[in-house]
Structures are given as C-alpha cells and as structure tokens.
Amino acid sequence: MPPTNRTGIFSEENRSKREELIGMLQRSYWMEMETVMSYMANSINPDGVRAREIVESLEQDVQEELGHARRFGERIKELYGVVEGSMEFTPEQKYLQPPEHQTDIVHVIKGVIEAEKGAIEHYSRIIEFCDGLDWVTQDMVIAIQHDEEGHLRLFEGFIREFEAEGLV
Numbered sequence: 001m002p003p004t005n006r007t008g009i010f011s012e013e014n015r016s017k018r019e020e021l022i023g024m025l026q027r028s029y030w031m032e033m034e035t036v037m038s039y040m041a042n043s044i045n046p047d048g049v050r051a052r053e054i055v056e057s058l059e060q061d062v063q064e065e066l067g068h069a070r071r072f073g074e075r076i077k078e079l080y081g082v083v084e085g086s087m088e089f090t091p092e093q094k095y096l097q098p099p100e101h102q103t104d105i106v107h108v109i110k111g112v113i114e115a116e117k118g119a120i121e122h123y124s125r126i127i128e129f130c131d132g133l134d135w136v137t138q139d140m141v142i143a144i145q146h147d148e149e150g151h152l153r154l155f156e157g158f159i160r161e162f163e164a165e166g167l168v
C-alpha cells in the first residue's frame, strides 16, 4: 500500500483502479513469460534451411520478451503490487506447441503471429485503461507495444514469403 499522501494512480480514491491495473500487468507479465518459453523451444526445435532465419529471429526475441516481462514486473512493484510466483501461472499458448514435424516452420510462424496479436490486443486495453490515470504505465506499455508491432510485422513478412512460394 502506498503512503496516504500520494496522488494520481497512487491515491486512495484510485485504489481499486490501481488494483485492476496491477491485475492487467500481472497477466502481461505471464504472457511475456510464456512467450519466452514458447520462443525458446521454437528457436531450438526446427529443422531445415528455411527455418534458419526464423530460428535466429526467435533467439533474439527471447531476450526482448524477457526484458518486457521484467519491465511489467518492475511496474507491478512500483504500483505496490507483488509479482506472482510460478504456481499462479496458467499456460494459454496452445498454438505455439511444437509441430508434429520439425520442418513445419509455417506452424511456428503462424503461432508467433497469434502470440504477438494477442499481446497487442491486451496491451491496447491497458494503454486505454491508463489514459488520464497513469501516464507512466501507459508510456511503458506503448513502448512495449511498439516492439510487438515490429515482431508481428517481421513474421507477417515471413508468412508472405511462404505464401508467395505456395508453401502455406
């Protein structure tokens, strides 16, 4: 709980909004952590020449998504919340499980696109929720959203190439 003389998002009158926001940030934290797990596995498993570029890109993203998770966690703490332990984690990314064949890189690309779209959707809600309430969280989530839009665009480019070659 913040000291009683705080204003804005930290004020007593915004207590329930602050708690709601912490919940949204906690969900974001778990989404990032699951993305780290999924991108890690999918940067190791794939076979084949075509997979090389995608694997390298996912390797880089693992670091970036880990950085996002940390920023969400740190903001939770600044808002006087506590970052949850692993027992609270519930997986959601069914679409990013390893494909049946490890040469099926299209499956991986589609999964990444779905994960990035899901993150963008959730972060958009937070950005709106923060409007006029918490500019600092809003600013942070906008920056993270920007990264996700970059990831999404990159993987859309990959899928376009595969479509052009008739592989999708």
Ligand SMILES: [Fe+2]
Pocket: 032, 035, 064, 065, 068, 119, 144, 148
């Ligand atoms: Fe992320």
Ligand SMILES: [Fe+2]
Pocket: 061, 065, 116, 119, 147, 148, 151
């Ligand atoms: Fe991302």
